[in-house]
Amino acid sequence: MLALSDTCTAAITGRGGLCACLNATLLGRLRAVAGDVRLDAGEVLFAAGSPADALYGVRHGAVMLCAWVGAERRQILSFHFSGDMVGFTDGGRHHATAIALGRASLCRIPETEMDNDPALRGHVMGILRRNLSQSLDMQVRLGRMSAAERVRALLTELHGRLGGGGELHLPMRIAEMADYLGLRPETVSREMSALRQAGVVGAFTHDGMLPILRPDGL
């Protein structure tokens, strides 16, 4: 088990990120116990049904949380980027599977460490609250928004979370966007085409770059 690399401090400093707001003492203690995990695209961080004894903080890359209905229907529950945390669950076992979207590195914080550290637990609780808040937002989108609105909402969210430049790097394919939004890939593609024809976005290149021409049009 490696110590928390120094890059963590630099990388995870987003709004409410894991290490942000941690004072020197806390960060030092965390560094001493946090493990290091590296994943390639498609690799599983943890699987549904496996025992949950740790939380993970994303340092680099992206991770998605997936649930399946039967073998065919996949619902992506959340995307997690640098500074986010995954692994919260209920009842000691994971209810969903976490998979890396690309090459990713994470730090692993054993559950036991939180029991010993009230300050860390309080901090993690804030992140847990944000995860709940985001999940509730998704309920609204999935339950009451049209396909066009859902695609726009996703692009706005990613535009905000991944940096609001004139170009957006989508770390996932159309298929993943569809499974996140409760739609079919064809539908997502059609809505993207509509946005392109409306001059809101540019052409979606094969390496995931999407020019955002009119952010207010989302």
Added chain:
Amino acid sequence: MLALSDTCTAAITGRGGLCACLNATLLGRLRAVAGDVRLDAGEVLFAAGSPADALYGVRHGAVMLCAWVGAERRQILSFHFSGDMVGFTDGGRHHATAIALGRASLCRIPETEMDNDPALRGHVMGILRRNLSQSLDMQVRLGRMSAAERVRALLTELHGRLGGGGELHLPMRIAEMADYLGLRPETVSREMSALRQAGVVGAFTHDGMLPILRPDGL
């Protein structure tokens, strides 16, 4: 502000409920600070946008958490019954509105109390985890399940949470079930009729009683 009534201890003892698992010391301390709230049907516990400085534990009755898209589209995010907690939010302000489904009584736990009480905070964190877990379940239902499956899932959930007898008291109307499931009232009614004709449930009486004839048929 009243002290936490004795009925709380008796009422809130469900799996993972607020007072369940609290030892005598904790419960005693909580009793000293918890406020008391009573609501009639349709009354607002807290509104979206209002500052969030407390958590609420449901003692009697039921509360729902609602979000609106525009003025027309309502999405019900969760139902909360005896033993559940509402009021978790992100960023100091509520993002949704909590409304009583019928006559309800709750206890109010100021946010500040949790800062002073690490044990209470740890306990509340478990409840927060369960709320997240339930919200993720809803994402799966809203994103990947048919109308028939959603209605069955709701009835199964309520049957489990409100006691698994041969009869189920639904504390909400068809309209609320629809707004929870991302459907229209007519669709929910049709699916209920289908279940009735399949002999799975009986007639849905006007006071909310629904006979569950074949629980395995849900």
Added chain:
DNA sequence: CGATACATTGAGGAGGGTCAATCCGGGTGG
């Protein structure tokens, strides 16, 4: 006993799913 509110049922339409064809870029091998 009428009025109201809600559940139910029916008929028709639209949004998004399904299936299939085509396009496109990038990798591979000649």
Added chain:
DNA sequence: CCACCCGGATTGACCCTCCTCAATGTATCG
């Protein structure tokens, strides 16, 4: 350097689930 192939995006045509609108049924209340 180019032909070929392969995975994924795009587009089209059709269909089905669920929505919309409207009428009817039914229980509660004044």
